[in-house]
Structure formats: structure tokens, C-alpha cells
Amino acid sequence: MIGCDAQLMLRALPGIPIVQPGDDLGLLVREALVRAGLDLQRGDVVVVASKLVSRSEGRFVALSTVTPGPEAVAMAARCGKDPRVVEMILSESSTVVRETSAAIIVRHRLGFVCANAGIDFSNARPAEANNDTWMLLLPIAPDASAERLRTAVAQDCDGIGVVISDSFGRPFRIGTLGAAIGLAGLPALWDQRGRSDLFGRTLEITVTGLADQVAAAADLVAGQADEGRGVVLVRGLHFEPAVSAASQLSRAPEQDVFAPGGQRTRSE
Amino acid sequence: MIGCDAQLMLRALPGIPIVQPGDDLGLLVREALVRAGLDLQRGDVVVVASKLVSRSEGRFVALSTVTPGPEAVAMAARCGKDPRVVEMILSESSTVVRETSAAIIVRHRLGFVCANAGIDFSNARPAEANNDTWMLLLPIAPDASAERLRTAVAQDCDGIGVVISDSFGRPFRIGTLGAAIGLAGLPALWDQRGRSDLFGRTLEITVTGLADQVAAAADLVAGQADEGRGVVLVRGLHFEPAVSAASQLSRAPEQDVFAPGGQRTRSE
Numbered sequence: 189m190i191g192c193d194a195q196l197m198l199r200a201l202p203g204i205p206i207v208q209p210g211d212d213l214g215l216l217v218r219e220a221l222v223r224a225g226l227d228l229q230r231g232d233v234v235v236v237a238s239k240l241v242s243r244s245e246g247r248f249v250a251l252s253t254v255t256p257g258p259e260a261v262a263m264a265a266r267c268g269k270d271p272r273v274v275e276m277i278l279s280e281s282s283t284v285v286r287e288t289s290a291a292i293i294v295r296h297r298l299g300f301v302c303a304n305a306g307i308d309f310s311n312a313r314p315a316e317a318n319n320d321t322w323m324l325l326l327p328i329a330p331d332a333s334a335e336r337l338r339t340a341v342a343q344d345c346d347g348i349g350v351v352i353s354d355s356f357g358r359p360f361r362i363g364t365l366g367a368a369i370g371l372a373g374l375p376a377l378w379d380q381r382g383r384s385d386l387f388g389r390t391l392e393i394t395v396t397g398l399a400d401q402v403a404a405a406a407d408l409v410a411g412q413a414d415e416g417r418g419v420v421l422v423r424g425l426h427f428e429p430a431v432s433a434a435s436q437l438s439r440a441p442e443q444d445v446f447a448p449g450g451q452r453t454r455s456e
Numbered sequence: 457m458i459g460c461d462a463q464l465m466l467r468a469l470p471g472i473p474i475v476q477p478g479d480d481l482g483l484l485v486r487e488a489l490v491r492a493g494l495d496l497q498r499g500d501v502v503v504v505a506s507k508l509v510s511r512s513e514g515r516f517v518a519l520s521t522v523t524p525g526p527e528a529v530a531m532a533a534r535c536g537k538d539p540r541v542v543e544m545i546l547s548e549s550s551t552v553v554r555e556t557s558a559a560i561i562v563r564h565r566l567g568f569v570c571a572n573a574g575i576d577f578s579n580a581r582p583a584e585a586n587n588d589t590w591m592l593l594l595p596i597a598p599d600a601s602a603e604r605l606r607t608a609v610a611q612d613c614d615g616i617g618v619v620i621s622d623s624f625g626r627p628f629r630i631g632t633l634g635a636a637i638g639l640a641g642l643p644a645l646w647d648q649r650g651r652s653d654l655f656g657r658t659l660e661i662t663v664t665g666l667a668d669q670v671a672a673a674a675d676l677v678a679g680q681a682d683e684g685r686g687v688v689l690v691r692g693l694h695f696e697p698a699v700s701a702a703s704q705l706s707r708a709p710e711q712d713v714f715a716p717g718g719q720r721t722r723s724e
Binding site: 191192193194195196197198199200202300301310355358359360361362363364365366367376377378380394395396397398400401402404405407408409411417424425436437438439444 | 459460461462463464465466467468470568569578623626627628629630631632633634635644645646648662663664665666668669670672673675676677679685692693704705706707712
């Protein structure tokens with residue numbers, strides 16, 4: 189059973205440093221919790237910006253070291269982008285969903301659809317880096333990273349959730365939203381089908397994107413730029429320990445009306 | 457300048473009754489604030505579920521009273537839906553974006569893209585209703601409703617925001633998310649272009665869907681079903697008083713790569 193208290197609290201954990209390759213993120217989070225005077229309790233969710241995980245994994249790429257292949261060169265010419273950037277986008281993706289001058293929208297190798305394969309140019313520089321342009325790729329396996337973090341931050345982590353979050357743009361609406369790209373402990377979805385509404389009528393379709401809503405909420409506190417607030421504690425949710433994966437939030441291409449080749453009977 | 461404290465608090469206001477047509481929502485929120493022992497302060501955002509606004513506006517439609525036109529009849533046959541429901545969807549929409557058996561995705565007359573024109577069948581029954589099937593349409597003019605609420609809940613409402621929220625499904629990802637369909641006081645977007653990242657590099661593209669993230673966060677607390685938690689106070693944000701509208705969150709069709717006829721150079 190999933191639920192939420194009448195009050196939900198989100199708190200950026202203080203003193204998280206700029207993460208460097210090999211840093212022990214679990215230790216950094218534990219130290220920050222001590223600094224904040226907080227003990228994790230059942231139902232707590234720790235939301236960690238994917239950038240911190242990527243940095244700890246050393247997912248940096250210097251632009252000058254990339255040799256673009258012919259597909260990247262052709263696409264870059266069509267889109268007006270640097271072919272080396274396009275090469276990295278393609279290398280991180282399974283399919284290209286849309287190709288535009290603003291962004292190349294892909295299905296990431298991790299299963300979700302996002303712009304430019306989530307490759308980041310801000311806060312993407314390793315320590316003692318040269319003056320190259322640096323890119324930061326998404327974490328290698330964010331669900332596994334979330335699970336490692338979960339066992340690292342809590343002795344009895346059964347009631348604790350970890351979300352690895354990124355900021356995604358979206359079709360139809362302007363502005364990025366926090367989204368869950370890695371998940372442990374917290375259910376991905378809050379399935380309220382079968383519950384009754386206030387009048388006793390059974391709800392028809394109500395599956396909430398729980399982990400994405402948690403990521404979006406945390407993103408308000410984390411900010412995007414120089415706050416150094418990459419870890420946010422969310423307190424007030426209830427959930428049973430769940431074997432979960434961020435991929436549960438991604439619609440399969442054949443079930444998506446907006447995916448290439450997806451179900452479509454009319455477009456005007 | 458927009459910002460957020462290191463701590464963000466969300467609280468469902470207690471004792472909000474089932475709203476009936478003609479109810480004074482501003483009064484209900486003021487009474488709930490008193491009940492909770494809370495005074496609104498600068499930076500507070502009151503998030504109100506659109507359903508409460510719709511109910512107060514009496515946006516109920518009994519299915520048996522709807523006479524479907526030929527377009528609705530034809531579409532209903534293609535989609536396997538009730539033609540009277542399709543008639544109401546079309547009457548609330550400017551264009552049909554995708555037509556599927558699961559949902560008819562439209563550009564709503566209010567400008568955003570959503571499934572089934574946001575028409576709701578849960579908690580959609582007016583007081584003393586007959587045994588008909590009832591539908592609840594979205595509010596008539598949610599931005600105006602938000603502004604009215606804003607002046608009703610706070611004497612000096614300059615630093616106060618109001619969001620009218622709904623739950624939207626989305627392309628590519630599973631599960632609904634809270635979204636802002638009406639807005640007053642709070643900026644729709646948090647534009648961080650031009651800010652520096654931790655290494656002093658200027659951020660390239662970072663416009664956050666601020667009001668949507670607030671709606672998504674509040675949705676965690678509000679729940680979807682029988683909680684009766686349709687009003688959530690969000691405390692911890694900072695923003696300058698803004699003349700805002702929820703339409704600022706909607707991408708114009710010609711700027712959306714996923715809209716019919718939108719920019720597209722490749723699809724595979």
C-alpha cells in the first residue's frame with residue numbers, strides 16, 4: 189500500500205561536495221545526513237541528481253577525443269550540430285526518435301526517451317581537466333547505482349527508497365521536469381486502479397508516475413546550477429519495499445502513440 | 457529572481473469538504489488555513505485540484521443529455537468509445553492530436569495537449585444527482601479562477617501563488633503527473649539560462665517547468681481518490697510577483713516536434 193502523510197518535507201542535504209571519480213557517494217550521503225542531524229526512517233526517499241552518480245563513475249568525455257562516424261557526420265550536417273557530440277549521442281542511444289536543429293531526441297540505451305541522450309555540458313568537467321570541452325554521460329546502470337546507494341545509506345534499508353534523477357524536456361510542454369532514471373526500494377508507479385473515489389465509484393485509470401513526481405518535487409529544491417544541492421531527502425511517503433526499476437516508467441515503443449511506428453489512426 | 461529554500465514543505469489543508477456548485481473556494485481555503493493554524497506568507501503557493509474548481513463552477517454533464525454529432529459518432533466507432541463521451545471531448549477541444557482506443561489525445565480549447573480533453577468520471581457527480589453517468593469538464597478559465605482565488609485567500613497577495621492542477625498522462629512515460637492548468641502569481645517557468653554552473657560555465661538550456669513541478673509535488677500529497685486533499689500549501693519557494701498564465705507551459709504546435717505537422721526531419 190502506497191500513501192503520503194498530509195505533510196511532505198523535502199530537504200537538500202548540506203555540504204555535498206563536488207563529486208569526483210571514485211568518490212563514495214554512499215559515504216557522502218551518510219555524512220550529509222549526520223551534518224543535517226537526520227536519521228533515515230521508514231518511508232524516506234533519497235533523491236540523488238544523476239550528475240553526481242555520473243561524476244563518481246567518471247563518465248566524462250573530452251570532445252577532442254571523439255572521432256565521429258559517417259552516420260554522426262551526416263546527422264550533424266542535417267541538424268547543425270558538432271559531429272562529435274552527435275557521435276556520443278548515437279553511441280548512448282538505441283534509436284533516434286526525432287532529429288531537429290534544437291535537439292536529437294532518442295531512445296536512450298537505458299530505455300527512456302530523452303533529448304541528446306541526456307549528455308550534459310554543465311558541471312561536466314573533471315578535476316584538473318584541460319581546457320577541452322567536456323561532456324558528462326548518464327550513469328552506466330542507474331538502477332544498480334540506486335540499489336548500491338540504498339544499502340550504503342541505511343543498515344535496514346527495506347523501508348528506504350533511492351531515486352537517481354535527471355531533468356527531461358517533454359513533448360507538448362515547455363520546461364524541464366525532474367524524472368527518475370534509476371530506482372531502488374520505491375515503487376515506480378502508484379497504481380490506484382480499483383480504489384474508490386469520494387462517491388464510491390471505482391476509479392478507472394489512475395496510475396500515478398510516483399517516482400517521477402518525487403524526482404520533480406526534489407528538483408524544485410535541488411535547483412539546476414550552482415546550488416550544490418544534488419541530494420534531497422523526501423519524507424512523508426509510505427510504501428512497501430518494492431523491487432523496482434526506472435524502466436517501469438518507460439512506455440514500450442509499440443505502446444506509445446507518439447513513438448515512430450506507434451499506434452496512430454489519425455493525425456491532422 | 458526565483459529560488460527555493462533548502463527545505464520545501466507541502467501540506468494538505470484539512471477539512472476541505474466536497475465542493476458543490478456555487479461554493480466559495482476562496483472562503484473554503486481561508487477556513488482550512490485557519491483550521492491548520494497557518495498564515496499565508498510571501499512565497500507560499502496554494503495548489504488546488506482542478507476538480508474542486510470545476511465542481512464549484514458546476515461543470516457537470518449527464519451522459520444521457522448529450523447528443524453526439526456525426527464526427528463524434530464516426531470517431532467513437534473507430535475508437536470503440538461512447539459517442540456521447542467523444543462528443544464532449546470534441547466540444548472541449550480545438551484539434552485532435554491522436555486518436556486511439558485507449559484515449560483521444562487533443563489540444564484542449566485552453567491550449568494544452570491532454571487525453572480525453574481532461575474530462576473526468578471520478579468524483580464527477582453533483583449533489584443529489586440522478587443515477588446517470590456524470591462527467592466533469594475542466595474549469596472554464598483556470599487562470600482567471602487562480603487569480604480570483606489568489607485575491608480571495610490573501611489580503612496582500614503579491615507574494616502568493618496559486619496553481620490549479622490536473623493530472624496528465626504523457627508521451628513516452630507511464631503514469632500521470634500533476635500539471636498546472638491555471639496559474640496566478642507564480643511564474644510558469646524558471647529560466648536559468650545565463651546562470652553559471654559550479655565551474656562558472658554559463659548554462660546553455662535550463663528552463664524548468666516550475667509550475668508543473670509544483671503541481672507534481674502537490675499531487676504526491678493530494679492523492680487521486682478519496683483523500684479529500686484537494687488543496688495543498690507549498691512553502692519554501694521564492695519568486696517575484698509574476699503575471700503568469702498556464703498557457704506559458706504549452707508549446708505552440710509549430711514549435712513541437714511531436715505535434716501533427718510539427719518539425720520533423722526523420723522518423724524511424
